[in-house]
Amino acid sequence: MTLNSSSFTCRFAPSPNGPLHLGHAYSALVNHAAAEMASGRFLLRMEDIDTTRCRPEFETGIAQDLAWLGILPSEPPRRQSQHFDDYEAALQRLDALGLLYASFESRAEIARAVLAQEAGGGAWPRDPDGAPLYPFSRESVPDGVRHRRKLAGEPYVLRLDMERACDLAGQPLSWQEAPGTALATPQRVPADPARWGDVVLARKDVPASYHLAVVVDDQLQAITHVIRGRDLFAATEIHRLLQTLLGLPEPIYHHHALVLDADRRKLSKSTGAASLAALRAAGASPDEVKALIDRGLEQAQPTPST
The missing domain is CATH 3.40.50.620 (HUPs)
Structure with missing residues (x-):
């Protein structure tokens, strides 16, 4: 759409x-x-x-x-x-699709796991921004255990199960990019959100990440053209995935x-x-x-x- x-x-x-x-x-x-x-x-x-x-x-x-x-x-x-309820509603929709899970590792634990993987041979994969991909898996801890730890009040983040999300969204994904100026005729750009791994969509104390909030806000404000810097070009892969999963309209993008x-x-x-x-x-x-x-x-x- x-x-x-x-x-x-x-x-x-x-x-x-x-x-x-x-x-x-x-x-x-x-x-x-x-x-x-x-x-x-x-x-x-x-x-x-x-x-x-x-x-x-x-x-x-x-x-x-x-x-x-x-x-x-x-x-x-x-x-x-003033719109935290809007983000919570989007998270509930993704959770109902079985696409969210809580993870409890600290930044230090994640960094140590990445170093251990690299010590075993080869560089650990990075996302397009250069950050290492999440080095654990959803299957490493049963969902029931994760739920009990959340209820116990442990700090956590909510991650998107990228493999399941991509499977549900279908392939290939792409977005409309207006080259040169925002009013130019858009061209389709292929999107590969899997490159980002299991991205964070919310934290215990922060109701939504940038990725989730931006697609919800753009829909609620009826944004037809997203005009922003080139540093967010690759992040559009995640945004198109979330728009597809949530049934949100697809804007035209221009990355200046x-x-x-x-x-x-x-x-x-x-x-x-x-x-x-x-x-x-x-x-x-x-x-x-x-x-x-x-x-x-x-x-x-x-x-x-x-």
């Missing part, structure tokens, strides 16, 4: 756990420009599902940054923290270039990328910010061969 592109709707979905930087600004500008060209809607979503790190002052800062850039959403923002710093690294809050608020306080204009974005995009281009 594909959404009707004539009712074009896209979204900018930052996490209010810090100030916006140039990379966020570029994604917001690309979404807003596409909505204007299509005479569609530009929505704002606050991905504040991690209530321990997200704060109201950062949400206020995001609204101020967008207003300064001249990017006004079509309606008030959707906040993930990333804004890089002078060392050609992706901009990040964690690495201290200059915030829009700091640039604004230093006297920069919106046009000067857009020029800085253009410079970062040029740095993202491949180095010409000599």
